[in-house]
Structures are given as structure tokens and as C-alpha cells.
Amino acid sequence: MNWLLVIVGAMAGAPLRYLTDRAVQARHDTVFPWGTFTVNVVGCLVLGLLTGAVAAGAASSQVQLLFGTGLCGALTTYSTFSYETLRLAEGGARFFAVANAAASVVAGLGAAFVGAAVAQALWG
């Protein structure tokens, strides 16, 4: 059952990342990988909120597996993030490479804190 929850969540999360990435990339013309940045920050916000809800007893561990391990885990990605950073650096866009790494970590961590704070306010 737990495995099934992870599978169902991931089968929604991975295509959601792909489709969001496409939609975002089609709407700007810079080398900055806004698509992956967007899904990673949104995923951090949702997982921060969800983990806070579970800690407060407002959500079950099954919800955590479905939406956390499955959906948020597959929605967000470290491999695409690191590959994009490498390609930016190799392509001569060193500033964008450093900016992508720094902004992704800072915004992702910030989003996790915001999600946890909202959970605390709602169910704390």
C-alpha cells in the first residue's frame, strides 16, 4: 500500500514537472532555467507545508507518502538542476550558473520555511 501511494504520487509529480517546465520555458527567452527553478521552489513550499501538517497531526503518514515522497519528490529534481547549472557554466554563462545554484537553494529553503510557518499557523 505504501509503495502504491509513492507510485501514484510520482506518476502525477513527474509529468507535472515536465508540463510546468515546458509552459514556463515557452514564456521567456533567457538562458536561465526558470522552469526547473519554478517546480523546485513550489515543491519545497508544498513539502514544507505538508511536513508541518504531519508533525502537527493534521495529516497522516499515508498523505505524506502520496504527496510528499511521491508527488513533491518527483515534482522536484536535483539532477536536472545540477545538469542545467553545469551547462550554463560550460556555455560561458558563469554568472547564470552561480545565480541558478544560489537562487535555487535560497528560494527552495525559503519556501520550505514559509510552508512550515503556514502549517504552524494553521495547525500548530
Next chain:
Amino acid sequence: MSEAHPSKLNEPVDSDVDLHVPPRPAGRPERQGPVVAVVALGGAIGAVARYGASLLWPTPPGAFPWTTLAVNVLGCALIGVLMAVVGGARSLHPLVRPFLGTGVLGGFTTFSTYAVDIQHLLQSGEAATGLAYLALTLLMALAAVWAAATGTRRILGGRTR
């Protein structure tokens, strides 16, 4: 054989979505069904592998999240290999990259668990562990993707198309 300038490599920046292909005529929407399906399937396989790793090697709350670090660094090394192979291949089925890169490796690695684990460590008074985890994952992930991509390109003989 002279080494090609990295920007001339036949590899896109975003391994998930490469829109730098000729746009399709208006009114003829691109068929996304098969790509979405293999991304979903691959994502499930990757997520199951990540979940399995977390069950095999659980890390207690407050401890250094070694398992997630290992998963993310391994996934970054594998995307480096995959993209170098895809970039160097003469012909490859168009669903290989979405399945393995966007699906399996995207589902295997996670940015959200990375960030939320750091947030927990910082808020539970484990600031040193949290910051060490933040920096070590980032450095090892970037080193892994760089080493794997350059190593694979070298093995493939510097073929760029």
C-alpha cells in the same frame, strides 16, 4: 582530435525540455501523450528507488541525511552520463531521454526533501549539520554531474553530434 567548445556540444541546458527545435505550425499541437506517459512511468520507477533507499538506509531526525545525499549525488552523476550519451548518439529513440532523464532520474532525485531536511535541521538547533548538508550536497552534486559528463564525453571520443 581537437576538443569542441563546450557550448558547441549537442547538449541542451535544460535536460527536461529543449524548446530550441523548429516550432511546429500553428493549429497542429505537438503530441505530448507518449512523452507524458513515459515521464510518468519513469518518475514512478525513480521515486520507488528513492523510497526503497530511504527504507533500507533510514536516517533518524536530527542526523545528517546521508541517504538523500547519496541518492541526489548518484542521480546527478547518472544524468551527466545520460546527457553525454544522448548528445553523442547518432540516432536515439526520442522517448529515451524523457523516460530516463526527465522520468527516472527526475523522480529519483529530489530538491524538496533536500530543502525541508535543511529547514528541519536549522529549526531544531542542528545548524552546523544543516549547513554542512546544504553545502556538501550542492558541491558533490555539481562535481558528480561535471565529472560524469566530461568523463563520458571523453570515453565516447569527443563526438559532438
